[in-house]
Amino acid sequence: MFIQAAWQDSPINDLDPNFISPTIIPPCARHEEGAFLGRTLNLNAIPGVFVHNTNLVQGGEYAFIYKETIQEAINIGIPIVESLIVAHEIGHQFGLGHGDVLTPGGLIPKFPNTGLMHPNIPTNLIIPRHKNLLRSREQAPGH
Numbered sequence: 001m002f003i004q005a006a007w008q009d010s011p012i013n014d015l016d017p018n019f020i021s022p023t024i025i026p027p028c029a030r031h032e033e034g035a036f037l038g039r040t041l042n043l044n045a046i047p048g049v050f051v052h053n054t055n056l057v058q059g060g061e062y063a064f065i066y067k068e069t070i071q072e073a074i075n076i077g078i079p080i081v082e083s084l085i086v087a088h089e090i091g092h093q094f095g096l097g098h099g100d101v102l103t104p105g106g107l108i109p110k111f112p113n114t115g116l117m118h119p120n121i122p123t124n125l126i127i128p129r130h131k132n133l134l135r136s137r138e139q140a141p142g143h
């Protein structure tokens with residue numbers, strides 16, 4: 001397991017306005033891009049299947065926590081707790097998905113009340129399904 005504090009993600013995921021050219025700035029650029037506050041990766045896994053909603057899978061190899069993006073989100077009034085982002089990414093390193101339809105394994109019936117692993121991280125709650133996956137793990141995350 002490896003967690004790295006980083007400055008920000010790619011230009012379209014950093015919460016900064018994007019530039020089409022050096023002189024043209026889209027007026028709604030801030031609304032057109034996403035913002036990754038943290039991201040977990042596993043370059044040795046089949047893309048998208050190192051986290052899963054219902055099965056025990058490999059998990060992530062490492063995660064980044066994007067310090068500047070977090071601060072900018074706080075500055076525009078988005079309530080963010082950095083420690084919850086770190087805990088959420090650790091959950092991904094243990095192979096936990098978000099519980100939504102975009103994560104392999106299908107929708108967890110409890111979604112959107114999936115607590116810590118919900119994409120918006122509304123609480124520090126770890127739902128029973130995720131606890132069961134964590135408790136049944138026999139190998140270190142990323143393996």
Ligand SMILES: [Zn+2]
Pocket residue numbers: 088092098117118119
């Ligand atoms: Zn996530």
